[in-house]
Amino acid sequence: MGITSRKEREKEEMRRLILDAALRLFREKGFDGVSIRNIAEAIEYSPATIYLYYKDKSEIYFALQFEAAALKRDHLLPAAAFEDPWQRLIEFGRRYIDFGMKHPDLYDLLFIIRSPMESIENQDCWKLGIATHAFFVETVQACVDARHFKSTDTETIAYTLWCHAHGLVSLFIRERMRMYPEEKRAELAKRSFDMIVKMAESL
Amino acid sequence: MGITSRKEREKEEMRRLILDAALRLFREKGFDGVSIRNIAEAIEYSPATIYLYYKDKSEIYFALQFEAAALKRDHLLPAAAFEDPWQRLIEFGRRYIDFGMKHPDLYDLLFIIRSPMESIENQDCWKLGIATHAFFVETVQACVDARHFKSTDTETIAYTLWCHAHGLVSLFIRERMRMYPEEKRAELAKRSFDMIVKMAESL
DNA sequence: TTAAACACTAAACACTGTTCATTAACTTTG
DNA sequence: CAAAGTTAATGAACAGTGTTTAGTGTTTAA
Structure with a gap:
C-alpha cells in the first residue's frame, strides 16, 4: 500500500496547493480576474498541469x-x-x-x-x-x-x-x-x- | 448644414445599429457571452469599426x-x-x-x-x-x-x-x-x- | 533490464478586448 | 474638373483567455 497511498497523498497535496493559490489570488483580484495561467505561475507549474488535477475552471x-x-x-x-x-x-x-x-x-x-x-x-x-x-x-x-x-x-x-x-x-x-x-x-x-x-x- | 447634419444623423444611426444588435445578443447570451466580434458580425462590420462609435466595451x-x-x-x-x-x-x-x-x-x-x-x-x-x-x-x-x-x-x-x-x-x-x-x-x-x-x- | 505507467510541459487552437497603419470613399478647395 | 484634405472602414497585430494534445523524461512493475 506504500506507493499507491503516497501517490494519492501527493495528488491531494497538489490539489490543495492549486486551491490555496487560487483562493488567495481570487481574494486579491476577484474570480474573473484570475486565470489558469495566473494560478499556474503562482505555484510554479505549467498551465496544463492544472488540468491534471481539475477538469476545468468551473471545477x-x-x-x-x-x-x-x-x-x-x-x-x-x-x-x-x-x-x-x-x-x-x-x-x-x-x-x-x-x-x-x-x-x-x-x-x-x-x-x-x-x-x-x-x-x-x-x-x-x-x-x-x-x-x-x-x-x-x-x-x-x-x-x-x-x-x-x-x-x-x-x-x-x-x-x-x-x-x-x-x-x-x-x-x-x-x-x-x-x-x-x-x-x-x-x-x-x-x-x-x-x-x-x-x-x-x-x- | 446639409452634410454635417447628415453625418451626425448617420453616426447616430450607426450607434443605434450597434446598440440594438448588442442588446439583442445580450438578451440571448448574457453580457459576458457577447463579444465585440459577435456584435460586429451581427451588423456585418469589422470589430474595429465598433471602436469608432464606442470607446470600449464598458461604454x-x-x-x-x-x-x-x-x-x-x-x-x-x-x-x-x-x-x-x-x-x-x-x-x-x-x-x-x-x-x-x-x-x-x-x-x-x-x-x-x-x-x-x-x-x-x-x-x-x-x-x-x-x-x-x-x-x-x-x-x-x-x-x-x-x-x-x-x-x-x-x-x-x-x-x-x-x-x-x-x-x-x-x-x-x-x-x-x-x-x-x-x-x-x-x-x-x-x-x-x-x-x-x-x-x-x-x- | 525492459515495458508500462505516470507527471509534466511546450506548443498549438480558437477565442477575447483593443490598437494602429493602411485603404478607399467622400468633401472641400484651387 | 482635378488635386488636396478629411473621414469611415478595415486587416493585421498584440497580449491576454480556457483548453487540448503530442511528446518528454522519470518512476514503477514485470
Whole structure:
C-alpha cells in the first residue's frame, strides 16, 4: 500500500496547493480576474498541469465555493450557542450580513456569481450550503414553535428574512447604493437590519 | 448644414445599429457571452469599426444599462396611476419584482453585474435609475405623510423594502433557490411579497 | 533490464478586448 | 474638373483567455 497511498497523498497535496493559490489570488483580484495561467505561475507549474488535477475552471470554482461555504459556516456557527431561538435567529442574521460585508469576494462566490450550468446539486459545496440553510430554517421553526410569530408559515418567514439579508448584502457589495453617500451606507444597513427585526417581531 | 447634419444623423444611426444588435445578443447570451466580434458580425462590420462609435466595451455596457433603465421605468410607470400612496407602493413593488422575473437579463444589467469602475455617477443610465428610485422614495414618503406607518424613517423603510425585493429577484435569477423545487419557487416568491406587505403594514 | 505507467510541459487552437497603419470613399478647395 | 484634405472602414497585430494534445523524461512493475 506504500506507493499507491503516497501517490494519492501527493495528488491531494497538489490539489490543495492549486486551491490555496487560487483562493488567495481570487481574494486579491476577484474570480474573473484570475486565470489558469495566473494560478499556474503562482505555484510554479505549467498551465496544463492544472488540468491534471481539475477538469476545468468551473471545477476549481466549485472547490473554491466549498471553501467559502466552510468559512461561512464557521462564521455563523457561534449563533448556535444562543439558547433562545429568537436571539439565535437575530444573531444568525447579524452574522450572515457581517460575513457578506467582511468577505464580499466569498459572498460573491456563494450567492452572486453565475454558477456554471452543470448540476450543482451534486457538488459538495451545495450540500454544505443546504446544511447551513437548514440550520437557519430550523431556527425559524423553533421561533414558530415558541409562538414568537403570529404566522406559522416557517418556509415563507425564513425565505423573506433571507431575501432581505441577501438584498442588503448584494446591493452593497455590487455597489448599487451609490445614491447614498459612502459614509452613510453601513449605518443605513444597520438601521434596516434593526427594522426588519422589528417587523419580524410583529409578524 | 446639409452634410454635417447628415453625418451626425448617420453616426447616430450607426450607434443605434450597434446598440440594438448588442442588446439583442445580450438578451440571448448574457453580457459576458457577447463579444465585440459577435456584435460586429451581427451588423456585418469589422470589430474595429465598433471602436469608432464606442470607446470600449464598458461604454456599450453603460448604453445598454440606459436602455434597460428606460424599459424598467416604462414597466413601473403604471403604478403611478394609483391615487392611494399605499396602493401605489404595493403596485410599485409588484411591478418591480415582475420586471426582474420577466427580464432577468435586464435586471442583471441594472442591479447585479459588476459595473466597470469609471464614475458611473456621470452616466445617463445612472441618472435615470436615480429618478426611478426617487419616485419610489417619494411614494414611501407619501405613505409616511399619510400616517400609514408608525415609523417615520422614510429612508430606512424604502431601503428595507428595496432590499427585500432585490434579494427576492436576485436569488431567483442567479439560481440560488435550488433547495426549493422548481415549481414552488414562483409561489414562494409571491407569498413572500404578500408577507413583506403585511409586515410593512404593521411597521 | 525492459515495458508500462505516470507527471509534466511546450506548443498549438480558437477565442477575447483593443490598437494602429493602411485603404478607399467622400468633401472641400484651387 | 482635378488635386488636396478629411473621414469611415478595415486587416493585421498584440497580449491576454480556457483548453487540448503530442511528446518528454522519470518512476514503477514485470
